[in-house]
Amino acid sequence: MQRSLRIDPNKCTGCLQCEMACAYENYKTYNIARSRIKVIPFEHEGRKVPYTCTQCSEAWCMHACPVEAIVLDPATGAKIVREDVCVGCKVCTIACPFGTVNYVAELGKVQKCDLCGGDPACAKACPTGAITFVDADWTGLGKMRDWAGRTDTNPATV
Amino acid sequence: MTWTKNVLRVNLTTGACSPEPLRMDWAQQYLGQRGLATKYFTAEVDPKVDPLAPENKLIFATGPLTGTPAATGGRYAVITKGPLTGAIACSNSGGYFGAELKFAGWDMVIFEGRSSRPVYLLIEDGEARLLDASHLWGKTVWETEETIKKHHQDPQIRVASIGRAGENGVLFAAVVNDLHRAAGRSGVGAVMGAKNLKAVAVRGTRADAYHAADPDAFAKAVEEGKKILAANGVTGQGLPAYGTQVLMNIINEVGALPTRNGQDIQFESARAISGEAMHEKRPTDGKPNLVTNGACFGCVIGCGRISRIDPDHFSVKGKPNYQIASGGVEYEAAWALGAAAGVSDLDALTYGNFVCNEDGMDPISLGSTIGAAMELYQLGLIPKEEAGMELPFGSAEAVVKLVELTAKGEGFGRLIGLGSLRLCSKYGRPDLSMSAKGQEFPAYDGRGLQGMALNYATSNRGGCHVRGYMVSPEVLGIPVKLDGGATEGKAAMLKAFQDLTAVVDSAGICLFTTFAWGAPEIQAQVQAACEGDWSVDKLLLLGERVWNLEREFNLAAGFTGKDDTLPPRLLKEPARSGPQKGRVAELGKMLPEYYQVRGWTPEGVPTPETRTRLGL
Numbered sequence: 001m002q003r004s005l006r007i008d009p010n011k012c013t014g015c016l017q018c019e020m021a022c023a024y025e026n027y028k029t030y031n032i033a034r035s036r037i038k039v040i041p042f043e044h045e046g047r048k049v050p051y052t053c054t055q056c057s058e059a060w061c062m063h064a065c066p067v068e069a070i071v072l073d074p075a076t077g078a079k080i081v082r083e084d085v086c087v088g089c090k091v092c093t094i095a096c097p098f099g100t101v102n103y104v105a106e107l108g109k110v111q112k113c114d115l116c117g118g119d120p121a122c123a124k125a126c127p128t129g130a131i132t133f134v135d136a137d138w139t140g141l142g143k144m145r146d147w148a149g150r151t152d153t154n155p156a157t158v
Numbered sequence: 159m160t161w162t163k164n165v166l167r168v169n170l171t172t173g174a175c176s177p178e179p180l181r182m183d184w185a186q187q188y189l190g191q192r193g194l195a196t197k198y199f200t201a202e203v204d205p206k207v208d209p210l211a212p213e214n215k216l217i218f219a220t221g222p223l224t225g226t227p228a229a230t231g232g233r234y235a236v237i238t239k240g241p242l243t244g245a246i247a248c249s250n251s252g253g254y255f256g257a258e259l260k261f262a263g264w265d266m267v268i269f270e271g272r273s274s275r276p277v278y279l280l281i282e283d284g285e286a287r288l289l290d291a292s293h294l295w296g297k298t299v300w301e302t303e304e305t306i307k308k309h310h311q312d313p314q315i316r317v318a319s320i321g322r323a324g325e326n327g328v329l330f331a332a333v334v335n336d337l338h339r340a341a342g343r344s345g346v347g348a349v350m351g352a353k354n355l356k357a358v359a360v361r362g363t364r365a366d367a368y369h370a371a372d373p374d375a376f377a378k379a380v381e382e383g384k385k386i387l388a389a390n391g392v393t394g395q396g397l398p399a400y401g402t403q404v405l406m407n408i409i410n411e412v413g414a415l416p417t418r419n420g421q422d423i424q425f426e427s428a429r430a431i432s433g434e435a436m437h438e439k440r441p442t443d444g445k446p447n448l449v450t451n452g453a454c455f456g457c458v459i460g461c462g463r464i465s466r467i468d469p470d471h472f473s474v475k476g477k478p479n480y481q482i483a484s485g486g487v488e489y490e491a492a493w494a495l496g497a498a499a500g501v502s503d504l505d506a507l508t509y510g511n512f513v514c515n516e517d518g519m520d521p522i523s524l525g526s527t528i529g530a531a532m533e534l535y536q537l538g539l540i541p542k543e544e545a546g547m548e549l550p551f552g553s554a555e556a557v558v559k560l561v562e563l564t565a566k567g568e569g570f571g572r573l574i575g576l577g578s579l580r581l582c583s584k585y586g587r588p589d590l591s592m593s594a595k596g597q598e599f600p601a602y603d604g605r606g607l608q609g610m611a612l613n614y615a616t617s618n619r620g621g622c623h624v625r626g627y628m629v630s631p632e633v634l635g636i637p638v639k640l641d642g643g644a645t646e647g648k649a650a651m652l653k654a655f656q657d658l659t660a661v662v663d664s665a666g667i668c669l670f671t672t673f674a675w676g677a678p679e680i681q682a683q684v685q686a687a688c689e690g691d692w693s694v695d696k697l698l699l700l701g702e703r704v705w706n707l708e709r710e711f712n713l714a715a716g717f718t719g720k721d722d723t724l725p726p727r728l729l730k731e732p733a734r735s736g737p738q739k740g741r742v743a744e745l746g747k748m749l750p751e752y753y754q755v756r757g758w759t760p761e762g763v764p765t766p767e768t769r770t771r772l773g774l
Contacts, residue, residue: 010450013460015455016254016455017227017458020226024227028369029369030225031362031363031364032257033314033364034365043337043482043483043484044482044483046449046450046452047450127388
C-alpha cells in the first residue's frame with residue numbers, strides 16, 4: 001500500500017519540528033534552511049501551513065528534466081532526485097506549479113521531498129498530528145470522519 | 159557540540175563588526191545564554207555604569223540547546239544593565255530569532271558603544287553589516303520587520319527590533335522578535351534605543367555551524383523529553399488549551415491575584431478576563447477572542463495565544479491594522495492590563511497587548527504602572543487636568559488611551575513610561591509602587607503566596623516571576639505541594655528553583671518545560687549536546703554560580719540587602735479576602751533563612767567560602 005503525507009494546517013502550531021527533522025534526515029543539520037518541507041506563516045490570519053511536494057503522478061518536474069534526474073520510486077510513489085545525474089539546470093523549479101522543488105546552491109543540485117524512502121521524518125516529528133503519513137488512497141478519510149460526525153443520526157435529538 | 163563557538167562583537171561607535179572565538183573555558187562554567195552572557199557582561203562592564211550610556215553593553219545570547227530539536231530550544235536572551243532597575247537585566251524570548259542566530263553561526267552578539275545615527279545590524283551567515291536605519295526610526299516593530307524583509311527581498315529573515323517605546327526611552331521598553339515574542343522586562347529595549355540600534359536582522363543558512371556531541375544520544379534524550387511534556391497535564395493539556403491564562407481563575411481562587419494596584423487580592427471579574435473566557439463566543443460578534451494557539455521554535459507545548467478583537471470594539475473600530483489575528487494576552491499581561499487596573503474588558507486588554515507587541519513594551523510594568531496611576535488619581539494626587547483624562551479604576555478607555563500615549567511618548571504617557579516607582583515618587587507616594595528593586599512584580603500576590611514574596615524580594619532583576627516560580631509548589635504542587643500561606647521551607651525551595659531556572663535559561667530552553675522536566679531530563683539533553691561531563695550536580699552548581707554572579711554585580715552596582723524588600727502594602731496591609739485573608743507577606747521570617755541557605759552573610763553578601771565553592 002502506498003502512503004501519502006496528509007497535512008492538516010488547523011493543527012499546526014508553527015514549532016518547525018518537521019523542518020528540523022527534514023533537514024537532519026537529509027543533511028545531518030538542524031538548520032531549517034535545508035528543509036524540504038516549509039511551514040508557511042499567514043501571520044495576520046493566525047494560520048501556519050506546512051507545505052511540501054504532493055508527489056504528482058504526472059509530475060511536471062519529472063517531465064521537464066532534460067537529463068532524467070527525477071525518477072519515480074515505485075515503492076513509495078515519490079519522485080526522487082538522482083543527485084549523481086542532476087546537472088542543476090533548475091528547469092524543474094520553473095516547471096513545478098507548486099514551488100516544492102528547489103535549488104541548493106551549496107550542492108549545485110535541486111532537492112525535493114522524497115518521502116524519506118517511505119518513512120517521512122517530518123510526520124514522525126510533528127507533535128500535533130498536523131502532518132501524518134496515511135493510505136494514499138484515503139487521504140480524505142479524516143475529513144470524511146469530521147463531517148460524518150456532524151451528521152445527526154439520532155432521531156431523538158431532532 | 160552545539161555551541162557555534164563564535165561571538166560577534168559590534169562596536170556601534172566605530173561601526174566595526176568583529177568575530178571572536180567563544181570563551182570555551184567560560185562555557186564550561188556558565189553553559190550559555192543567561193549564564194555565559196552574564197559572565198561576559200560582568201567581566202566587561204563597570205557595575206556603576208549609567209544603563210543608557212554608551213559604556214553599557216547589550217548582549218544577545220543563545221544557549222547550546224537553542225536551534226536544536228530539544229523541545230522549546232528556541233530561546234535567546236538580552237543581557238544588559240537595566241534602566242528600570244539599575245540591576246542586571248536579562249530578558250529572554252522565544253519565537254524564531256534565537257535559532258536563526260545559531261543557524262547563521264553565532265552563539266552571541268555583543269553590542270558596545272553608541273551609533274551616531276540610527277542603524278540596524280544585518281547578519282547573513284558569517285557576514286555582518288551595520289546599515290542605515292534612519293528610514294526605520296519612528297516606525298513600530300511591525301513596520302520595521304516588514305520593511306527589512308521587503309528591502310532585502312527575503313521573507314525568511316528573522317528580526318528583533320524596538321518600537322517607538324524603545325526609541326523614546328520608555329524604561330520598560332522591550333525588544334520584540336517575530337512580531338509578538340518579546341525580551342520583555344527591565345527595559346532592555348530602552349538600552350537598545352539609547353544605542354541608536356533599531357533592529358537586528360538575521361538569516362542563517364549554514365548547515366555546518368554546530369552538531370550535537372553525540373547525535374544519537376541527543377535524538378534519544380530529545381524524544382524522551384518530548385514524550386514527558388506530552389504526557390504531563392500542564393504542558394500536554396493545560397498550556398496548549400488555555401496558555402498561561404489557565405491560571406487566571408486558579409490564582410484568583412487561592413487569593414493571590416493583585417487587584418487595583420494590590421488593594422485587593424481577588425478580582426470580582428477575573429473570570430471575564432480568563433483563559434476560559436478567551437474560548438467563549440463574544441455576545442457582540444459571536445466569535446471567540448482566541449483564534450488558535452501558537453508555538454515558538456521547537457516547542458511541542460504551544461502555549462502562545464493568537465487572538466482577534468471584535469472589529470466593532472471601541473479600541474480597534476476604524477483601525478484595520480488591529481483587526482487581525484495577532485499575539486493575544488498571556489496571563490501576566492491579562493492581569494496587568496486587567497486586574498491591576500480593575501478592568502474586565504478582555505478585548506481592551508488584547509488591544510493593549512497588541513500595542514505592547516507593536517511598539518515594544520513590557521505589559522507587566524506598563525499595566526502595573528497604570529494601576530498605580532489610578533490609585534494616585536483615586537487619592538486625588540493626580541488631578542484630571544494633569545492626566546488629561548479621568549483615571550478611575552475599571553476604566554478600559556483609560557487603559558487603552560494610556561497604552562497608546564506611552565507607546566508614542568505623548569502626554570501623560572511620558573510619565574507612565576518611567577515605571578511605577580518613579581511615577582509614584584513624583585507624586586510623593588513611592589510606597590504605592592508595587593515593585594521590588596524598581597521593577598513591578600507580576601500577577602501573584604506575596605500575601606497569598608509567601609514563597610513568591612520571597613522570590614520577588616530576592617530576584618536579581620527586580621520583581622519577577624520567572625526567576626524562581628514558587629507558584630509551582632505553592633499552587634500547582636510541582637514538584638511537591640507547599641502551603642502558600644506558610645513560610646517554613648520556602649527559602650530552601652526557592653533557592654532550588656532559582657538555581658534550576660538559571661540552568662534552564664543558560665541552556666536555551668523554556669522555563670515551562672520544568673512543569674514536567676526535572677534536572678535529570680535537562681541534564682540528559684545537555685550531556686548529549688555538549689562536549690564535556692555535565693552531571694546534574696555540575697549543572698545545579700552552575701545555576702547557583704550564575705545566581706551569585708548576578709548578585710555580586712548588583713551589590714557592586716550599589717544594591718544592598720536592604721533592597722531585598724517589598725512595598726509596605728505587602729508587608730503591612732492584611733489581605734482583605736480569600737483563603738489568606740488577614741495575612742501579610744512575612745518576609746522577615748524567610749529572608750534570614752534564605753541568606754543562610756545561599757551561604758551569604760546576614761547582610762546578604764556571598765561569604766568567601768561560598769565564593770570559593772562556586773569558583774567566583
